[in-house]
Amino acid sequence: MRSVSPSEFFKSQIRTVRGWPKAGVNFRDVTTLFHNPQAFRMAIDVFASDCERRPVDIIAAVDARGFALGGALAYHLGKPFVLVRKKGKLPYKTISESYQLEYGTAAVEIHMDACKPDDRVLIVDDLIATGGTLLAAAKLFRELQGNVIGVAALIDLVELGGSQKLRAAGLNVHALCEFAEDE
Numbered sequence: 001m002r003s004v005s006p007s008e009f010f011k012s013q014i015r016t017v018r019g020w021p022k023a024g025v026n027f028r029d030v031t032t033l034f035h036n037p038q039a040f041r042m043a044i045d046v047f048a049s050d051c052e053r054r055p056v057d058i059i060a061a062v063d064a065r066g067f068a069l070g071g072a073l074a075y076h077l078g079k080p081f082v083l084v085r086k087k088g089k090l091p092y093k094t095i096s097e098s099y100q101l102e103y104g105t106a107a108v109e110i111h112m113d114a115c116k117p118d119d120r121v122l123i124v125d126d127l128i129a130t131g132g133t134l135l136a137a138a139k140l141f142r143e144l145q146g147n148v149i150g151v152a153a154l155i156d157l158v159e160l161g162g163s164q165k166l167r168a169a170g171l172n173v174h175a176l177c178e179f180a181e182d183e
């Protein structure tokens, strides 16, 4: 019997909801992966072993689904954890970065003391689509002179070009699996 590759295993744990939140979208729902302790642990373990090869000082994660992954990874590694939040949610002094959505713009923020110059930062999220969110997050840490060593995600929607855009910005990109738009 053929063994299942890690990427196939992760894909099998992610539910696709067709036509949500609107017609034509195949929504990749990671709550099913989070619901399976073996799959969740495996995802965190893969990200953690990457961090052993390429050491990091700070784990950051993007609002909101990224928090589940980033929090578990930071706990596992015993590293400081930083929240990259949607605009208007952080209580202390912040820096903001806007990015394009399909219609209009959005912004993400971090606290101005979220990292020190030269801290090696890994930014975690559940999914890369256009890459706009992770690129905005990376710009925030760069503004604080942080050394953003890369981004980690469960899913890369490769056809949307986000991972390519992130690599072009000098970021390492590690995604555990890929989905084609029509899958």
Ligand SMILES: O=P(O)(O)OC[C@H]1O[C@H](OP(=O)(O)OP(=O)(O)O)[C@H](O)[C@@H]1O
Pocket (backbone or CB within 6 Å): 062, 063, 064, 065, 066, 125, 126, 127, 128, 129, 130, 131, 132, 133, 134, 162
């Ligand atoms: O690569 P991009 O085109 O920027 O898209 C990816 C982002 O979109 C989703 O978040 P969303 O803004 O829907 O927030 P949520 O996690 O709060 O649902 C996803 O969790 C990523 O953060």
Ligand SMILES: Nc1ncnc2[nH]cnc12
Pocket (backbone or CB within 6 Å): 025, 026, 027, 028, 029, 127, 129
């Ligand atoms: N297809 C998709 N599934 C889940 N989250 C997304 N964010 C942007 N596109 C998405």
